[in-house]
Amino acid sequence: MKGSFKKYIKILDLSRFKIILILIIIFFLILGGLAPALNSILINKNNELSKKESNNKNNEEYKDTSLYDDVWAIASFYWRPKYPDPMEKITFYSTSFASNGFISSERWEFDDGHKDYGHRTTHTFEKKGSYKVTLHVTAHGFKGGFSWNCRTYYVTVGGDPFPKIKCKPENPSPGEQVILDGSESSDPDGEIISYKWSFYDVKNPENVIDLGSSTVIYHTWTKQGTYVVLLYTEDDKGNNNTIELTIDVSILKLIDFDTFSRGITFKIRNYGNITANNIRWKVEIFRESLLKIRSKSLYQKSNTITYLYPDGSRTINLNDIRRRICKIKLVVTAEADNAVKICKTYYGRIIGKFIHLSEEENRNPLIDAFKFIIPFGVGLILLIYIYNIIQYLKISLI
Numbered sequence: 319m320k321g322s323f324k325k326y327i328k329i330l331d332l333s334r335f336k337i338i339l340i341l342i343i344i345f346f347l348i349l350g351g352l353a354p355a356l357n358s359i360l361i362n363k364n365n366e367l368s369k370k371e372s373n374n375k376n377n378e379e380y381k382d383t384s385l386y387d388d389v390w391a392i393a394s395f396y397w398r399p400k401y402p403d404p405m406e407k408i409t410f411y412s413t414s415f416a417s418n419g420f421i422s423s424e425r426w427e428f429d430d431g432h433k434d435y436g437h438r439t440t441h442t443f444e445k446k447g448s449y450k451v452t453l454h455v456t457a458h459g460f461k462g463g464f465s466w467n468c469r470t471y472y473v474t475v476g477g478d479p480f481p482k483i484k485c486k487p488e489n490p491s492p493g494e495q496v497i498l499d500g501s502e503s504s505d506p507d508g509e510i511i512s513y514k515w516s517f518y519d520v521k522n523p524e525n526v527i528d529l530g531s532s533t534v535i536y537h538t539w540t541k542q543g544t545y546v547v548l549l550y551t552e553d554d555k556g557n558n559n560t561i562e563l564t565i566d567v568s569i570l571k572l573i574d575f576d577t578f579s580r581g582i583t584f585k586i587r588n589y590g591n592i593t594a595n596n597i598r599w600k601v602e603i604f605r606e607s608l609l610k611i612r613s614k615s616l617y618q619k620s621n622t623i624t625y626l627y628p629d630g631s632r633t634i635n636l637n638d639i640r641r642r643i644c645k646i647k648l649v650v651t652a653e654a655d656n657a658v659k660i661c662k663t664y665y666g667r668i669i670g671k672f673i674h675l676s677e678e679e680n681r682n683p684l685i686d687a688f689k690f691i692i693p694f695g696v697g698l699i700l701l702i703y704i705y706n707i708i709q710y711l712k713i714s715l716i
Contacts, residue, residue: 389419389459393469397451401477401507403555405442408473412437416457416465425454446476446557477506478559481551489660490567491589492542498535498549505553512552520544520564539567542590542658568658569594572650573631575664578674581637586652588626594654597623601636603668604647616646616668626654643669 397410412424426434428441429449443449452470459465484499500513515529521543529535529547539545545565552558569590576583582601588594603617617639623632645667653659666675 388417389457389463389465390417391419391421391455391457391465391467392416393453393455393467395451395453395469395471397471397473399507402443402473402475404445404476407440407442409438409440410451410453412453412455414453414455414467414469416459418461419457419459419463419465421455422458422464423456427452427454443473443475446478448472448474474506476555476557477508477553478557479503479505479510479551479553481549481559481561483547483549483561483563485547485563485565488565489571489662490539490565491569491571492540492567493538494589495536495538496565498529498537498547499533500535500549500551501533503549503551505551505557508554510551511554512550514550515547516550517545517547520546542567542569544658566658566660568653568660570597570626570652570654570657570660572652572660572662574633575662575675577676578672580671580673581635581639582648582673583633583635584650585631585633586623586626587631588628588657590657591628592656593628594626594657595624597626597632597652597654597657599623599634599650599652601634602649603639604649606645606647613647616640616642616644637671639668639671639673643667646673648673648675 392415394413394415395410396413397408399406399408402408410426412421414421414424424435424437426436426439426441428451430443432441434441441451449472450470451473452468454466454468456464456466481500481503484497484502486497486499487494490496498515500515503510503513512531513533514531515535516526517529517537518524518526523546526548529537545567547563547565548560549563550558550560569588569592571587571589572584573587574583574585586597586599598620599622600620601618602615604613605616606613619636619638626632646665648664648666649661650664651659651661664675666673
């Protein structure tokens with residue numbers, strides 16, 4: 319058991335400080351779970367004292383108010399087939415229910431103006447697209463009263479496939495082999511049976527060149543330039559979709575980013591067989607809100623390197639970042655008079671002058687969610703304790 323625990327700790331790559339911090343948070347979460355129970359006991363005791371005082375003073379019987387007299391309608395439904403084709407009959411099933419009552423009416427409204435009533439209905443859509451369907455329900459309570467509710471879903475008719483392109487490396491050099499992978503493409507109502515790859519140079523968009531029809535394509539661009547790769551997919555029902563990916567082929571590359579360092583450190587390297595002249599680089603840091611609702615410029619710096627010989631590199635160190643703790647987005651760009659502009663984006667956090675970075679595609683959503691929930695959980699626990707203290711003081715003063 320002990321060996322397994324150490325193994326998991328090693329996989330998570332947690333320091334001793336982080337382990338202690340997590341254990342402290344778990345301890346407070348357990349105490350937080352006990353807090354509502356303690357609060358309930360104290361309030362019930364207070365209610366009993368209040369009832370006794372009321373009975374002694376007014377000689378009136380104490381009556382508890384009940385929520386069972388209220389009725390709540392909850393609208394919900396599903397449909398089959400989940401991804402219908404144009405002119406295919408769709409059956410909609412209501413799964414609505416009522417708390418302390420019963421559903422008395424169900425009314426369906428469709429995007430094309432059609433309406434119907436009942437627990438189940440059928441409908442067809444003539445063309446491909448996304449259509450809004452709304453179910454309105456009314457409920458009557460067993461002891462009187464009524465409630466109504468509605469639920470809206472969007473039905474996708476003629477489900478198109480969802481193509482996806484992965485490019486390795488993301489910013490290739492001239493003469494470097496590129497892997498174009500479309501294996502992560504998907505189809506909601508069937509399977510993809512056809513792949514067609516092509517590309518064009520942004521300077522000559524009319525000249526589209528075919529690359530092949532395999533799931534994975536290997537290609538090499540011999541010249542610098544900005545190329546747009548297109549992946550056309552078609553499923554077994556004849557639905558199709560196309561996606562584009564812009565690839566910058568340049569003799570310059572941005573490499574050796576430290577994932578955790580004091581400041582920002584990276585290299586600009588020339589992978590070509592010619593000298594790069596007047597290399598202009600720029601570093602921008604944007605402060606992001608937790609929910610990515612807004613972004614604010616936090617730091618910006620740029621400079622110029624006069625030349626860079628073939629297979630040469632220049633290290634950039636930036637240590638003048640202001641002290642703060644926040645979530646960031648880092649964007650680094652580089653270009654030269656004879657080299658295509660390249661860009662690299664990282665996400666991470668600033669803690670003082672230390673920066674922790676990770677590429678978006680490698681980010682773990684569970685870890686991000688955990689880091690997002692902890693501050694709110696700790697704050698909620700503190701509020702519960704403060705509320706309990708206030709309730710205890712009120713009871714003590716009675």
